[in-house]
Amino acid sequence: MIISSTAPLLFFDSGVGGLSVLGPTRALLPSAPTVYVADSAGFPYGKRSEAEIASRVPALLGRLVERFRPRLAVIACNTASTIALDHVRSALDVPVVGTVPAIKPAAEQSRSRVIGVLGTEATVRQPYVDDLAARFAADCTLIRQGSPALVELAEAKLSGGAVSVADIAAATKPMFAADRGAQIDTIVLACTHFPLLADELRAAHPGVALVDGGPGIARRIAFLTRGQPWPEAPPPGIAVFTGEPPSPALAAALARYGLHEVQTL
Incomplete structure (x- = not known):
């Protein structure tokens, strides 16, 4: 063609x-x-x-x-x-x-073998994510969180609104409060909105690597x-x-x- x-x-x-x-x-x-x-x-x-x-x-x-x-x-x-x-x-x-969520590269770099998967509520519950985890991160603990609040914050940021580090910390708190959540060393940004908040996420969680598929x-x-x-x-x-x-x-x-x-x- x-x-x-x-x-x-x-x-x-x-x-x-x-x-x-x-x-x-x-x-x-x-x-x-x-x-x-x-x-x-x-x-x-x-x-x-x-x-x-x-x-x-x-x-x-x-x-x-x-x-x-x-x-x-x-x-x-x-x-x-x-x-x-x-x-x-x-x-x-x-x-x-x-x-698709970048679980494979996240598993390749995680040292603690505890990975956060941060996406929408619809994405994190998909069987597709189960399959990726089984294929590429079988020896890892995946802690999933669906966060509609982060989607809204990303939209607000691009529209000129102020987004604070405190907003980001509050939106991601459930993932780090989960069992073994304190050991998360890598987060998969499983929503394309979330890399737009990368600076704020790094400030909220220093030392935690962010991985996205872009x-x-x-x-x-x-x-x-x-x-x-x-x-x-x-x-x-x-x-x-x-x-x-x-x-x-x-x-x-x-x-x-x-x-x-x-x-x-």
């Missing part, structure tokens, strides 16, 4: 979390045309039923692929990926890259698009919202990721 140099990479998330995947991808592929989609009308996915996500995400991505004709689609959302990735791949005729996903995108043509300079990136358009503060944050045009769906 002949791919146009102007065919974009399409990133999809429930909100702004997928920017933590877009950022490292832009660093590897600086000329790539980009469309970023926030399903703000469906946000937050972590509180929705699995059946709703499994039907909503493929339908939305089908409309988006028809509209933007991307060369590749990225589900930059752990919840949507763990629930709907297979449905999306069967429905679309473009390559689809998913986002850089690995970026490398996967670069591998799948190797040899394809790119424009000499990227056109302005497009941000698409399914709900209300972004606030001026959020629009300014999107521009820092190369997303200068805002559309609604």
